[in-house]
Amino acid sequence: MARRRVPRWLAANLLLLPAGFWLAVFLLVPLALVVEYSFATRDTGPLRVVLPWTTRAYRTALDPAFLPIFGRTLTYAGLTALACLLLGFPLAWFIARHAGRFRTALLAAVLVPFWASYLARIYAWKALLDGEGLVNRLLGLVGLDRDGGFLLTDGAVILGLTYGFLPFMVLPLYVACERFDYRLVEASYDLGHGRVSTFFRVVLPGVWPGVLAGSLLVLVPAAGDFVTPKLLGGVDQSTFGSVIDDQFRGGNNWPLGSAMAVLLLLLVVVVLMLRGRRGEDVL
Amino acid sequence: MTDEPPGGFHPVAERTPDTYAPVEVGIYGVTKCFSDQVAVDGIDLQVHEGEFFSVLGPSGCGKTTLLRMIAGFADPDSGRIELDGVDMVGVPPYRRDVNTVFQSYALFPHMTVWDNVAYGLRRKRLRGAELRRRVAEHLELVQLARFAKRRPTELSGGQQQRVAIARALAARPRLLLLDEPLGALDAQLRKQMQIELMQIQREVGTTFLYVTHDQEEALVLSHRVAVMNAGRVEQVGYPEDVYERPSTRFVAGFIGTSNIMDVKVSDMDGEWLELTGGGVERLRAVLPDGHSARHGQQLSVTVRPEKLHLYDADGEEQPPPGWCSLAGTVADVVYTGMSTQYVVDVPGGDSLVAFVQNTRRISDAGTPGQPVRMAWDPEFTVVLDSPARGGAEPAEAERTKEEVH
Amino acid sequence: MTDEPPGGFHPVAERTPDTYAPVEVGIYGVTKCFSDQVAVDGIDLQVHEGEFFSVLGPSGCGKTTLLRMIAGFADPDSGRIELDGVDMVGVPPYRRDVNTVFQSYALFPHMTVWDNVAYGLRRKRLRGAELRRRVAEHLELVQLARFAKRRPTELSGGQQQRVAIARALAARPRLLLLDEPLGALDAQLRKQMQIELMQIQREVGTTFLYVTHDQEEALVLSHRVAVMNAGRVEQVGYPEDVYERPSTRFVAGFIGTSNIMDVKVSDMDGEWLELTGGGVERLRAVLPDGHSARHGQQLSVTVRPEKLHLYDADGEEQPPPGWCSLAGTVADVVYTGMSTQYVVDVPGGDSLVAFVQNTRRISDAGTPGQPVRMAWDPEFTVVLDSPARGGAEPAEAERTKEEVH
């Protein structure tokens, strides 16, 4: 009757097998093609490996000229994640702690607007942010309007990104808040810490997995999104994602686009490898 | 009753609270309901500065709820709570100079034991060496110095509870609320901690509001004790008042073991009542001050098991004349270490309990089935406030009442 | 020692376990370490079928860890655990006919009280009316019938604990592990629950392995008791063995209050030892079976506080001749309800504790500063196994040892 238990590593790997299979076939193998292409010689036709092998694409990709774009990408993504956190936390906290039996309904209500086509939503924002748009007119009432509206500004891009990615912050945060033991807040108040101190010392660490997950889910796709900046941003809205996109579209430079993508992946892999123990449970 | 100067004899002089000290915690007509139930039901209590005040009561009687309102985690539905004379309604917990040892510990899981204890001190702007000293001191107090770097999940239940105590104590508030702070500790450590808590309380002069389910603990540690039941306070008084002169049937049944008998007044002789019932041959009791009784009145009386003396039914030693006494049969003998507990069936279907200290080896004790005579000095017969109720056990009866809400 | 038939006198016949019954739980040389510490250190224990077996020990001594290994949540690092003669290594918890009342309750937060209790029964394929009957029965047992629809978070601490008990009991396993199951209950309810648990145990014949920090509870409920310290078992035996004849200094100090004295053998007379030390005028003790002593040997002896008699130092009543006796001064008098505890300073700087049952009103008691004489029958002097150690308190000393790991 005594029977050895399935060892933990085996159980874990079995559970991971379907995901691993899927990603190996539909992500890693295709990415291998990208890696191959990144070492090819440039040609104007797509999807052809053109010899000789060269690292030229990598040299171009590492050109410091791309640094400002990299910086802008991070700024967009970072500010978007921050904005999502600032907007998402009150929402998540409220739903988790005060919404009672309307929890699910409110959560779903966060997602409902996303049934509208992405482009339709963005165009709606364009209209709202325009010089003649509602936002500008409302702000005009308090003298905060801006000539020509807020369209084609970095602010508009961040707003658009925030709008698009907010659910990706709210849901993980909600999940974390719902699990959070509110008695710890009471303990903190009890020991004399006010709301702000308690938030940073007890609540935030308590919901940290959710913050991490949400930030990851917002930060990374926001950094890769180039459609939103293109539609809402001004002239200088090139992001790392859009540069890569440009290299593929218009047949500009497929090996360069591939090389940049490979570098981006490497960067993320390194960051993941170096992340702290605390994050390991989430990412 | 609560503000009277000490009435009874007080065995340990330095334990006497200064009942003329200002009121630190004033609870006036406080009521708190949950959706379907009254958890705290119109409580009035005043705790004085520097007092060690205990609240005793059955599970679910509203002790934790009361403490939560004092700490500020919940607002009373009606009534008023004053700390130091100031109405506390609307004052958030972190502005009250009150700390709590939580029944569920509520330790911060993401902090080490050390950081948990330091948490309240940081708020008080303690830094560097001073902070380290205070934390170390309190960790030593609860014998956890070597666990400083662990996380709460890596501790045993008792160890966690000790961290909770250290954390609340370290902040040295004016008022400390302790919600069954020693519940998870073994008797040995518990006794040590009791002594530590008492010493700290006497030294620092912090007012303690102490919830416990251990009656002995309450009696030993406290200046005064309140006994709660189903959201109400049934009796407030000095430990020996509550123990020796329980005012209600509930208190008598709840504190220690009580032999409660439903009897009838058959005669009155000055302050002495002659009673019949419970199979006792001659039952007498002193009428409590301020009470009156009439002939034929139904009453409940009680006598503590340790006041009962056991005599061999046919032995030569017999109770002194004038004692209340009755014959019975030993039904059960339970060895409890320090003493042995005899359950004696008496005529009429009831049974009484007597404690006999094990001053001898236990093999000297009686055995089940043995006929015995029980007797006690009538001055230990205590007349209870509340009228006799149905045959239910007191605690049971209270719970049933609770269900009415 | 564990498999010997009952040796001492047993006050309550029906409580005698059938120690010839098959071994239900066999623990052989079990050790369990956490990263930096040995939690369970080579334990050997056998619990028999139908036995009510208690484990007592200080906070953090490894009780919960031991239970977790029996339940199957953790595997021993070395050693073997057998249930019903079958080696359990590798058998998952759900294949062991064992249920646990968790120290931390571990109630399912997403289920009502009712569903929590029904959980184990559903796993046993109980459905419909039968299921409802069993759940209702157990909810009534723990007096929570009216809370059936609540979630655990809406209950008081004691109520949660009762749900945990009902949940584990309802499944009626062959072996029930109870980890401080009554810790959060008031004394009244606790006593009721003790009786219920005992009745259930006797009725159903389930083997109980019971962890408690309440010594009296252990002594009252159990067939046998094991005392643990720092991951090891210090003594296993019948309750009165452990209480009256503690074999180590630790057990003596841990169970009840003990007066421990470090003494020297000054003479030997058959089985009687003449000892000097502790300021006692004539100190005698019986050498335990199987032990030897030599002249001049250092020993520790103990005497229980309830065995001590107090005499007015200059009163006319004096101890019987032949008794051990010494003079001292009352240092503290603590009222504990049923009895009063006297702390008496004796020559040499030590102090001894005596319990006197409050058979009289407490105002009759002595007062601090009063000179007294203490005496006891030498047959109650108990010689301890372990050699005398430094001046530290026993429990303290053990904890220090614990630190060595």
Next chain:
Amino acid sequence: MSQTVTTREPATRPARRRTGRPWALIVAVCLVFGFLYAPIVWLALVSFNDSRTVSRFTGFSTHWYAELVQDERVIAALGLTLRIALSSAVVCTIVGTLAAFGLRRTFRGRGLWTVVLTLPLVVPEVVMGVSLLAFFVKLAGIPLGFWALLAAHVAFSLSFVVVVVRSRLAGMDTRLQEAAADLGAGPLTAFRTVTLPLVAPAIAAGSAFAFLLSFDDVVISSYLTGVGSTTLPVFVYGQASKRGVSPEIVALSTAMVGVSALLLLIGVAVVTWRARRVGRRVDLTVAG
């Protein structure tokens, strides 16, 4: 009680009655919902606009809705998109939840798995689209269309499910699983009765993500749509780049939001009703 005279300074500020509700929080929540629904309200207004332009309101009309229901291509695209989104959400939920559980405790290789499962978040959309296109057509010989789209959508949505479910699992009280095992629940039963209900919010969130990501994807899908299988976003994007967002699409968006809001309300009603009924059942159980 007459001794309540205090001469010392009050220890706390003067009492101020606290109201029961967290008003500041409620205001914040309303503002966030305002932010979320502002463009939707605008779309709804425009969808009833008489004229073709989406910027000037010229009169009320349901004209665009009428046009919409007649547009077979939009309806077909919507049908395909919904089928893919639902399938993708189902696959992602199952596969992703399993993976999240696999990563729950440490074991050798967890770091590597984590990296692999995070990668899809990072791969730029074009790169993913192009490489998958090459993979399907050149390497695997899988025809473009439903299955290719599904495979791709699952590949890029999977991480979302994994991340959300993992964040819920992190630090979940393992004692509850132990309690379930203790009461005789095997791993599957314990999972179904205890773990699953507790992680359900995260799983639901994850599947919602998977659905929305698939439902809204343009870039990757545009490379993988096969002959006769255009998804709605790809169709809309094509149209928009030609002549802006058509009022028809605005009408469609409004209708989708309207329908999902309606479904939501029905769902709430059903759940509330069921909860009441279950409550009553337990009532009876207790009574009887």
Next chain:
Amino acid sequence: AQGATACAISEAPPRNASGATNTKASNNVAENRLNFFNWTDYIAKDTIPGFEKESGIGVTYDNFSSNDELEAKIATGAPGYDLVVPSDNFLRRFVRTNLVRPLDHDLLPNLKNLERRFREADYDPGNRFSVPWAWGTTGLAYSRSQLGTEVTGFDAYDLPAARGRSIVLDEARDGMGLGLLALGYDPNTKDAQQIEEATRYLLDLKKKIGQITSDVVEPLTSGQTPLAQVYSGDAFQAKDTNPDLEYVIPEEGGLTYVDLLCVPATAPHAENAHRFIDYILRPDVGAELANTIRYGSANTAAKPMIDKELLDNPMVYPPADVLAKLPFTKDLGPDVEARYADAWTKVKTG
């Protein structure tokens, strides 16, 4: 040194020698089907139903929104399309990489209906691979009321009302073309120096404009932008809803673009594709198409049936002197094309 390797992404082996002029086209799959891949909203209502009715061939009609999307699909080899509509610059790349098959002129008797200019165009002389679907020009669209003046050339980007709100197309050759034309250079120049100057000019222009994007219709109709470089067809789409708009070919010149029907090398129903091409070359069909999409028609025979108003519109059918300033985008070979691409990347990211 361009060679296909054995690796995964490799050039599909040419199915036929690219030199052949007249190859027999037949269906690989015996099916009455045609898979047609075209730009969104780029067809007349009756074009497909008419063809289906007449030929008995069922048409699957799908849309794409950029040449790149189309190229990627065609390039992988087997997406199943029989007929696609790349723009002229992409057709040249398709031809160079053997992605399209030569047309079987025997199956295209109506080829004769084509205007001469499109029979000899240097993107595909002799219509070996393609037949024009529609053509248009790159120019400027503007809002007269917003700018308050007529626009004649690229100096309109300096108008105060246009500052920060105007648009340049996000397409390498069109965008660079704007720079080259503004500086008076040939938009098909191979001169590295001129390309470099145009880059600098555009970087400078960037400071004045609002966006670089190809999505111009929406901003123009809604009035968000008062000035944009546009394809003529898009301009008319926008003008449909916003009559305030005007389209002008700047005096510096512009480019002519043609969207071309061609048959991918892998087409399963090549013969059916030819039947469709021939159908579209019919005067009535061509005219209906032109009247609907309002792009220029290359079908001379259809002219009589095209709306007078369209024919007379110089913006759709510019007079000869203007046409002379509107060259086709030429294939400049891989190296120069790459130079344009890099320059454009620099403009966008700089």
